[in-house]
Amino acid sequence: MAHGRNAKMKVLVTGADGFIGSHLVEMLMKSGFQVTALAQYNSFNSWGWLEDIENKKDLNIVSGDIRDQFFCEKISKNIDFIFHLAALIAIPHSYISPGSYIDTNVIGTLNICQSAMKNNIERILITSTSEVYGSAQYTPIDEKHPLQAQSPYSASKIASDAIAMSFYNSFELPLTIARPFNTYGPRQSARAVIPSIISQILYGKKEIKIGDTTPTRDFSYVEDTCRGFTELINNKNTIGETVNIGSNFEISIFETLKKIKTIMNSDVEFVEDQSRLRPKNSEVYRLWCDNSKIKKLTGFEPKINIDLGLKKTIDWISVPENLIKYKADIYNV
Numbered sequence: 001m002a003h004g005r006n007a008k009m010k011v012l013v014t015g016a017d018g019f020i021g022s023h024l025v026e027m028l029m030k031s032g033f034q035v036t037a038l039a040q041y042n043s044f045n046s047w048g049w050l051e052d053i054e055n056k057k058d059l060n061i062v063s064g065d066i067r068d069q070f071f072c073e074k075i076s077k078n079i080d081f082i083f084h085l086a087a088l089i090a091i092p093h094s095y096i097s098p099g100s101y102i103d104t105n106v107i108g109t110l111n112i113c114q115s116a117m118k119n120n121i122e123r124i125l126i127t128s129t130s131e132v133y134g135s136a137q138y139t140p141i142d143e144k145h146p147l148q149a150q151s152p153y154s155a156s157k158i159a160s161d162a163i164a165m166s167f168y169n170s171f172e173l174p175l176t177i178a179r180p181f182n183t184y185g186p187r188q189s190a191r192a193v194i195p196s197i198i199s200q201i202l203y204g205k206k207e208i209k210i211g212d213t214t215p216t217r218d219f220s221y222v223e224d225t226c227r228g229f230t231e232l233i234n235n236k237n238t239i240g241e242t243v244n245i246g247s248n249f250e251i252s253i254f255e256t257l258k259k260i261k262t263i264m265n266s267d268v269e270f271v272e273d274q275s276r277l278r279p280k281n282s283e284v285y286r287l288w289c290d291n292s293k294i295k296k297l298t299g300f301e302p303k304i305n306i307d308l309g310l311k312k313t314i315d316w317i318s319v320p321e322n323l324i325k326y327k328a329d330i331y332n333v
């Protein structure tokens with residue numbers, strides 16, 4: 001992104017306290033944007049992963065909740081671009097608390113779209129997920145693939161995408177729906193398989209409990225996903241479009257774990273734990289991204305392959321002050 005123009009641009013990032021959001025904030029700040037970062041309100045005054053970023057003092061951090069329309073309208077004033085990432089994202093947790101996924105992911109997106117309209121926002125990026133596709137009916141998965149609600153999380157994101165697209169169709173709200181495939185890297189929570197396995201190996205476990213390792217995924221390193229977001233929002237051809245972000249490289253969970261073991265020089269054993277298996281119709285067996293649309297529209301190319309990305313992630317989690325944030329004895333959902 002060019003520095004000159006960005007210096008004047010004001011950007012709001014929701015979900016900025018989270019894994020991907022905190023990296024996006026860092027990237028936007030480096031490019032010269034003036035960033036307002038939304039952290040979810042809590043009584044501990046914690047800004048989540050924003051606590052760990054450099055130059056926090058140059059950031060406008062606001063605490064609040066996207067479920068509140070009044071609040072969303074207030075923080076969107078005098079903003080040029082909105083990156084909307086805030087969401088509840090854990091699939092197992094969505095089995096036990098589906099209503100909260102509707103409140104946050106659907107009503108939250110509605111509130112952001114309404115606020116963007118009221119405040120004449122120039123560009124909005126809505127974050128979807130490859131989970132909306134469910135198990136691949138054909139591969140690689142392009143944006144025309146049917147949507148299958150295999151979990152309440154997926155259903156809430158399908159609804160979020162639909163409400164956003166309805167605002168483009170009905171009111172010409174200048175938005176793009178970014179649909180990232182599985183993203184990994186520093187700061188990802190231990191509910192995800194890659195950081196969970198790395199942290200358990202680092203804590204010296206000899207046996208690690210694991211769910212089904214046969215499903216395949218298309219992993220993107222977090223910096224590639226964030227660059228995909230910025231390239232989409234900076235390009236007028238993406239308005240009103242839904243666009244995949246992924247690596248176009250399919251790998252099974254089993255092969256991913258093998259790579260982690262090799263890089264870490266570990267002899268850990270993996271043991272299948274029945275309680276971690278997802279209900280059969282809910283498990284997404286195959287995800288493989290067709291990323292030709294984003295390439296064609298923006299020239300985007302993923303830069304960090306899985307081996308390098310895993311190495312960078314392992315290096316980061318290995319730092320003691322990072323590792324201590326991972327609770328290896330708990331099954332995080």
Ligand SMILES: NC(=O)c1ccc[n+]([C@@H]2O[C@H](COP(=O)([O-])OP(=O)(O)OC[C@H]3O[C@@H](n4cnc5c(N)ncnc54)[C@H](O)[C@@H]3O)[C@@H](O)[C@H]2O)c1
Pocket residue numbers: 014015016017018019020021038039040041048064065066067084085086087088089104108127128129130179180181182183184189
């Ligand atoms: N991580 C992935 O592999 C992946 C893949 C595809 C899409 N996504 C999407 O990317 C986005 C970011 O995901 P992430 O992996 O960084 O997850 P994350 O859980 O680390 O970040 C989400 C953030 O949203 C915030 N949030 C939740 N409810 C809120 C509320 N009511 N008000 C304000 N903030 C609230 C949380 O504080 C959290 O920090 C999500 O929309 C997710 O669906 C993630």
